[in-house]
Structures are given as C-alpha cells and as structure tokens.
Amino acid sequence: MIFGLGHLDTAPATFQVSWLEPVLCRLRAYKPDIILTEAMPGEQVMGLEAYAAYHGDAGKYAGPTLQMAKAAQADLHLTAAQALVQANELCKKGDLTAAERRRLAGLFVAAAEPLSAAVQWLRLPAAERIGADGISPALAKQVTLWAGLRNEMASVAARLAADLGLERVYGAGDHLSDVAQPDFAAFKAAVAAEPGQVDLFNHNTPTFRAIPEEAMKLATAAEVMPVLKWKNSPRFAALDADAQWLSMGRSEKMGRVGRQRLAAWEAQNLRMAVAIREATAPIAGGRALLIVGASHKPFVEAYLRTFADVELVSVPALLESKPTGCTE
Numbered sequence: 001m002i003f004g005l006g007h008l009d010t011a012p013a014t015f016q017v018s019w020l021e022p023v024l025c026r027l028r029a030y031k032p033d034i035i036l037t038e039a040m041p042g043e044q045v046m047g048l049e050a051y052a053a054y055h056g057d058a059g060k061y062a063g064p065t066l067q068m069a070k071a072a073q074a075d076l077h078l079t080a081a082q083a084l085v086q087a088n089e090l091c092k093k094g095d096l097t098a099a100e101r102r103r104l105a106g107l108f109v110a111a112a113e114p115l116s117a118a119v120q121w122l123r124l125p126a127a128e129r130i131g132a133d134g135i136s137p138a139l140a141k142q143v144t145l146w147a148g149l150r151n152e153m154a155s156v157a158a159r160l161a162a163d164l165g166l167e168r169v170y171g172a173g174d175h176l177s178d179v180a181q182p183d184f185a186a187f188k189a190a191v192a193a194e195p196g197q198v199d200l201f202n203h204n205t206p207t208f209r210a211i212p213e214e215a216m217k218l219a220t221a222a223e224v225m226p227v228l229k230w231k232n233s234p235r236f237a238a239l240d241a242d243a244q245w246l247s248m249g250r251s252e253k254m255g256r257v258g259r260q261r262l263a264a265w266e267a268q269n270l271r272m273a274v275a276i277r278e279a280t281a282p283i284a285g286g287r288a289l290l291i292v293g294a295s296h297k298p299f300v301e302a303y304l305r306t307f308a309d310v311e312l313v314s315v316p317a318l319l320e321s322k323p324t325g326c327t328e
Helices: 017-030 042-050 059-076 080-093 098-110 114-123 137-147 152-163 176-180 184-193 197-201 221-231 234-250 255-283 297-304 315-320
Strands: 002-005 034-037 288-293
Touching (some): 002 152, 002 297, 017 152, 017 315, 034 152, 034 255, 042 176, 059 114, 059 137, 098 137, 114 137, 114 152, 137 152, 152 288, 176 255, 184 197, 184 255, 234 297, 255 288
8 A cells, every 4th residue: 555645744833643543543454564654764874875975965865864873873883784683683572571672772773764763662651761771861862752753754654553563664765866866957947948847846737726635735634634535546646747747758848857857756766666565575465555755656556566466555445434443
C-alpha cells in the first residue's frame, strides 16, 4: 500500500495530529508487517556524507540525523554499519526490557535511523524515556523531540509502528539521484521561459481549481478524510503527474533541462521502489505500507507493477472502509 499525502509540517497552524486518528485506525486494521517512509535510510545518509565531494552536503537533506548519528557513534564506539548490525540482532530477540529498548534506540540513532529510535521511544512508558543504557541524556532529549514531530514520518509512520508492536520503520527515500539533476540556475531559467509552468507546478489551473478538495488545506478535522481520499485517487495521480512532471518532458522551451529534471525524478522514484522490494523480500505473503508525498505515489506504483509477486492495495478502498471501532 502506497499511502500518499501532503507533508504535514506544511499544514496550517490549526492542524492537530489527533485529527488523523480515523486514518490511523484504518491503517492499523490493514496490519502492515513493515512500514516505510520517505526518509533516507541510514546507509544512504552515511554514504552521502562519505561521498560529499561528489554528491554535495548530506546535511542539506539530513542535518539533524547526521549530527545525532555522529554523537551516538562516538558514545558507543561503533560505526553506523556496526550499530545497524547490533540493532537488527536486538530486534530479533523480542519482548525487550525498557533497558534493551533504550539500548536499541541508541543503536538506531548511531545507524542514522532516528525514526526507528522514535518507534522504540514511543513503545516505552513515558517515565522510561530517559538517557541511559547506551543513549545519552542529550540524545534522549532529541529522540523525544523526533517522536513528537508534526510530520507524516513521526505522526503517522512511527506512531503506527509503535501501535502495531513493530520494532522499526524503514527509509525508502532517495537523494543519490540528485546528482543527475540539472544546474539549479539553468532549471530556474527554463521554468521561467515556459509560460504557465509555475501555475502547473502549483496546481493553479482551471482543472485543479474546479476540484473542491484542492482548496482544502487540512485546516479543520472535517477536511482530513476528503483530502486524503483525493490525494490517493487515480484522478489526482494522473493530473498531478502530468502537471508537475510530464509537462516538463514535452516542453520545447524547457528542452533538455526539463527532460533532465524529469529523469532525476524518475530515478528517485525507481530507487524508492527498489527499497520497497528489498524490504518486502523477507515477508513474502505479508503486507507493507509506504507513507510518502502524494506526488511520488503514481511513479512508485508504476514501477512496483513491473515486479513479480507484488500486489498493490487500494488506499481509497481502505479509507472508505469502516473497520470496527474506526470513526469517520
């Protein structure tokens, strides 16, 4: 299941995380065996850092993650890879004590996987969320902040994983493909040269303005379900893909620059699909859930359809369903 949504950290100040409960209730009923997010996996974060001379500053995408990882690595005297190996072993143990969960959280931080550390934090009683057993008080405070962030990765993915008794979430995001992007100044000039391109990017067209859900910004609880149904609909997928991405490929004025930007976007989404396929390999017959920005959804789904032994699950059908105990 590829669950698309707008980034919650850009929602209006009036937005409340508690409004997501009807959605979370349905996602709990789906019972995913693994949950993935748009965050980069720790391996890629550390790889970008190692190849900064080629890829640029990894801190642009994952500054807090990198800072926390380096601090935890120094505390534990482990590399990111060593920390991930130990974290995976501890995950297999099951029925962890509070001390083991704190240790696991520290290992995930060192592995540049702070969202998985947040899952451990959310599974601990509030009184046990302290700096001890391999995680310093300073890092414990930061993990507490991560667990309470108002974004889809913490408010939906990490919260859902904790509710379902999962030990971690998986990063499926990608910025390796950014190396294929066109020069920013050249891209900006190309966009300016194409009349109406910015309006397409911003959905400021008669087609989009005619859709009531496009005007909804999650400013009230009543807007949450209609907006998420719209963002996950085939109609939104087709219109958004055409407006934001395919339009660049056919623009004569944007030319090669537009086509290069489209290529980088496709490469990014293909890497996300590969991350999903790798993560799902051990759970053949199981259920996976990716929480991702809605613009990625049609591209990732298109790639997943080319893989054997993968079945896509309808988000609109899930949101229309009425599992026991779930409200509207």
